[in-house]
Amino acid sequence: MEDSFRIEDLDMYLFARGRHYQIYEKMGAHLAEENGRKGTYFAVWAPNAKSVSVVGDFNGWNPGISPMEPVQQSGIWDLFVPGVERGFLYKFAVESQDGRIVYKADPYGNESELRPNNASIVTNLNQYQWTDQKWQKEHALHNTSVPMAIYEVHPGSWRKCEDGEDGFYNYRKLAAELADYVQDMGYTHVELIGISEHPFDGSWGYQVTGYYAPTSRYGTPEDFMYFVDYMHQHGIGVILDWVPAHFPKDEFSLGRFDGTPLYEHPDPRRGEHPDWGTYCFNYAKNEVSNFLVANALFWIEKFHVDGLRVDAVASMLYLDYGRSAGNWLPNPDGGNENYDAIEFLKHLNSIVQKRNPGAMMIAEESTAWPKITGKPEDGGLGFTYKWNMGWMHDFLEYMQCDPYFRQYHQNQLTFSFSYAYSEKYILVLSHDEVVHLKKSMISKMPGSMSEKFGNLRVGYALMTMHPGKKLLFMGQEFGQLQEWSEARSLDWYLLDQKEHRQLLDYCRALLHFYRRYSALYELDDSPEGFQWINGADANHNMLTFCRMTKSGKNCLLCHFNFSPVVYESFRSGCPCPGTYTEVFNSNYERFGGDGIVNEEPIQAEEISWDYKDYSIGYRLGGFGACIFRFDYVKPPKKEKRDKTVPASREGESAVCTEKETK
Numbered sequence: 001m002e003d004s005f006r007i008e009d010l011d012m013y014l015f016a017r018g019r020h021y022q023i024y025e026k027m028g029a030h031l032a033e034e035n036g037r038k039g040t041y042f043a044v045w046a047p048n049a050k051s052v053s054v055v056g057d058f059n060g061w062n063p064g065i066s067p068m069e070p071v072q073q074s075g076i077w078d079l080f081v082p083g084v085e086r087g088f089l090y091k092f093a094v095e096s097q098d099g100r101i102v103y104k105a106d107p108y109g110n111e112s113e114l115r116p117n118n119a120s121i122v123t124n125l126n127q128y129q130w131t132d133q134k135w136q137k138e139h140a141l142h143n144t145s146v147p148m149a150i151y152e153v154h155p156g157s158w159r160k161c162e163d164g165e166d167g168f169y170n171y172r173k174l175a176a177e178l179a180d181y182v183q184d185m186g187y188t189h190v191e192l193i194g195i196s197e198h199p200f201d202g203s204w205g206y207q208v209t210g211y212y213a214p215t216s217r218y219g220t221p222e223d224f225m226y227f228v229d230y231m232h233q234h235g236i237g238v239i240l241d242w243v244p245a246h247f248p249k250d251e252f253s254l255g256r257f258d259g260t261p262l263y264e265h266p267d268p269r270r271g272e273h274p275d276w277g278t279y280c281f282n283y284a285k286n287e288v289s290n291f292l293v294a295n296a297l298f299w300i301e302k303f304h305v306d307g308l309r310v311d312a313v314a315s316m317l318y319l320d321y322g323r324s325a326g327n328w329l330p331n332p333d334g335g336n337e338n339y340d341a342i343e344f345l346k347h348l349n350s351i352v353q354k355r356n357p358g359a360m361m362i363a364e365e366s367t368a369w370p371k372i373t374g375k376p377e378d379g380g381l382g383f384t385y386k387w388n389m390g391w392m393h394d395f396l397e398y399m400q401c402d403p404y405f406r407q408y409h410q411n412q413l414t415f416s417f418s419y420a421y422s423e424k425y426i427l428v429l430s431h432d433e434v435v436h437l438k439k440s441m442i443s444k445m446p447g448s449m450s451e452k453f454g455n456l457r458v459g460y461a462l463m464t465m466h467p468g469k470k471l472l473f474m475g476q477e478f479g480q481l482q483e484w485s486e487a488r489s490l491d492w493y494l495l496d497q498k499e500h501r502q503l504l505d506y507c508r509a510l511l512h513f514y515r516r517y518s519a520l521y522e523l524d525d526s527p528e529g530f531q532w533i534n535g536a537d538a539n540h541n542m543l544t545f546c547r548m549t550k551s552g553k554n555c556l557l558c559h560f561n562f563s564p565v566v567y568e569s570f571r572s573g574c575p576c577p578g579t580y581t582e583v584f585n586s587n588y589e590r591f592g593g594d595g596i597v598n599e600e601p602i603q604a605e606e607i608s609w610d611y612k613d614y615s616i617g618y619r620l621g622g623f624g625a626c627i628f629r630f631d632y633v634k635p636p637k638k639e640k641r642d643k644t645v646p647a648s649r650e651g652e653s654a655v656c657t658e659k660e661t662k
Helices: 009-017 133-138 171-185 221-233 286-302 313-317 339-355 389-400 403-418 449-465 492-496 498-516
Strands: 028-034 037-045 051-056 076-082 089-095 101-104 149-153 189-192 210-214 237-242 278-280 307-310 360-363 385-387 425-429 469-473 530-534 542-547 555-561 566-574 579-585 614-620 625-630 653-655
Touching: 009 286, 028 076, 037 089, 051 076, 133 221, 149 171, 149 498, 171 221, 171 498, 210 221, 210 286, 221 237, 237 286, 286 307, 286 339, 313 339, 339 360, 389 403, 389 425, 389 449, 403 542, 449 469, 449 498, 449 542, 449 555, 449 625, 492 498, 498 579, 530 566, 555 566, 555 614, 614 625
Parallel strands: 149 189, 149 469, 189 237, 237 307, 307 360, 360 385, 385 425, 425 469
Antiparallel strands: 028 037, 037 076, 051 089, 089 101, 530 542, 542 555, 555 625, 566 614, 566 653, 579 625
């Protein structure tokens, strides 16, 4: 009878069907004991290989010493090697049918050498003692009606330290400092870039060679387990970037693994990505699909991560993505939809939801593909959230306009509200927007430095009040001046300057405000949580809307002025009678603003404005966001409704800046 650690008939059956969701417990390298001898059990899938051997520092890297045996007709090779302990280096020497031998890292390996070396390392993932049971219990189900503010972090460049390899923080040191910072700022989650093992720092981890190994740049797998555990103990969720769309062509990795296109599609019109110089996974092959689905579950179940942000989903869905005419292979119906990828994503998200209802699957999808977050049984793909890339591009184009020209771009501010409830969205200002000569967030803003900070404050306020969850890339919360680079630390020294410190204080206050008011997240999935006041006042660069609550208590009237004009007496429509109390203003002096605020509660007047029966008058600063709290009451019926006053600003008292009068 075979030992339990070995590949068995059921393992082979499930793997061949693409349904072995813990295949990583059998494939790869696992410490084991056989006939009283301790060692390591190795298993690898290489169905077209002529032979496979385990090589490592325990046998002089000699392919002839530890030959593996085929496991029936499964395409899997295995071998138990006595005496191989934790910490030993190894690879698979794979001989192709033409006799060529290539030394491959373990596709299921759990630890790797630090680049530029790339051997796999025998390790043990079963020794860490988790202490996040309370977190796991509380988050057994995911609730989309809770606040979610994500801090996107590249661990290698958030901060540098003198005693680490290449200045890298260890996962454990990073955990302590990052948790303190994230807690203080008010973020609910961190999203980590580049955790899966990768050979080139400049790829930021998006060209993965070790899908089952946390990168050794920052420590061991146990160190990373500690990181996740520590975050959970401090009330912070952990999301990982995950890349099932493509992989690099490095010889030691997955490409041409057994001398043939094994993980990649054999036709280069589907199997290669011309823009990225990478191979594309062949989702039609069950064992490949199993490799990826099990990998998603591996990070969620073995490392307790709270979700995966799935990179480059559009490149998976469209067969012609990044390919010129004639250089892509249509589907059987002649279309550009990748049926295999669609089924893979439905299967992936369904099984993640079934096994781990608290886990999030987040799509980075840049097109209008329908029902990204719809249920698979209803024709959707089953993601929990979708990055709102459309909002991001429209918002940034608008914000980069000189205020004088913004009147011609009002639609870029308002269009996202028309589809805000078509998917479950996360609004993102990600790392991709502050690299490759796109400039940092503060540097995108027009005007003087004072105006740049004012623009950024009102822009961040709109992002916070807009329906959808939030994500901000590291450094943009204090006005990083340089574009981001993975090779250096963020410019933390900027916090010695008053304006940058004030912006950090502002973002902290904004995040805590977001978490305090349920109007900003309670009805995130429902149009009932939003009400327009005025989205058409393009001439004045204005935007006004309400965020509502289920109870009607503590609703928010949100007004945004994207011009430098200061109004000492401004009037806005409001949804009902009652008291309106300013609870947040981007122009508080402590944030670097002009101090044009409203300290006293304001009573709504029965003066028709913005096509509303009631309105309020208040002060409004340049580049200002004013947020008023109110309790909604149904306005009394009128026997005869007076003609409402449209969105005219005649009669309002404006103090113009020098720039506005030109």
